[in-house]
Amino acid sequence: MIxxxxxGVQAFTSNAFLVEGDRTVLVDTGANFDAEPRIRERDADLDAVILTHTHPDHVGNLEAVKEAFGVEAWGFDTGQPGVDHAIADGETVRIGGDSYTALHTPGHKDDHLCFHSSGAGVLFAGDLVFQNGSFGRTDLEEGDRGKLIESIDRVRERVDEHLAEMHTGHGPSVTTNPYHDIELAGRAARMG
Structure with missing residues (x-):
């Protein structure tokens, strides 16, 4: 269950996905809202936080969530505040009841990760790609359009048309042909 x-939060935040299962994980914490009661209302026993990247809108609630649930956070770079454990490129991580492969996907931010489970048909895309072929900003510090295009290509080559769900850092999740949205994002990023 994701x-x-x-x-429904009106403040500036990222999405924050609670993935329930034998290892209940919060993928990104969001910012500028109280995440704790929203997690507790699901009756979820949170085991860990996993971060797609450490922009403030994705980690604003990190310390509060870690303290409230007594959990630690995993991300690409333990040099970033709040990241307790590193996830290496290509490493397998357990999210909910499925195994996901971590893909280092810089271009929006150097520590950006996507998480793909071929078994579940799910991709957590962070701020790499969004619905309708939108893609992550590259005008912020550490942004790099060339790297972003390479990262989109890498994800597109990793997933296939059987991808059922793409959960993005902002906006709605894509549950109808998300592979198409990834292809569109690759083309759009090359045109920009």
Missing amino acids: TNVAR
């Missing part, structure tokens, strides 16, 4: 606990 629930966006940031759904």
Whole structure:
């Protein structure tokens, strides 16, 4: 079960996906809202936080969530505040009841990760790609359009038309042909 606990929040935040299962994980924490009661109302026993990247809108609630649930955070770079454990490129991580492969996907931010489970048909895309072929900003510090295009290509080559769900850092999740949205993002990023 995947629930966006940031759904309906009017403040500037990223999505924050609670993935329930034998290892209940919050993928990104969002910012500028109280995440704790939204997690507790799911009756979820949170085991860990996994971060797609450490922009403030994705980690604003990190310390509060870690303290409230007594959990630690995993991300690409333990040099970033709040990241307790590193996830290496290509490493397998357990999210909910499925195994996901971590893909280092810089271009929006150097520590950006996507998480793909071929078994579940799910991709957590962070701010790499969004619905309708939108893609992550490259005008912020550490942004790099060339790297972003390479990262989109890498994800597109990793997933296939059987991808059922793409959960993005902002906006709605894509549950109808998300592979097409990834292809569109690759083309759009090359045109920009």
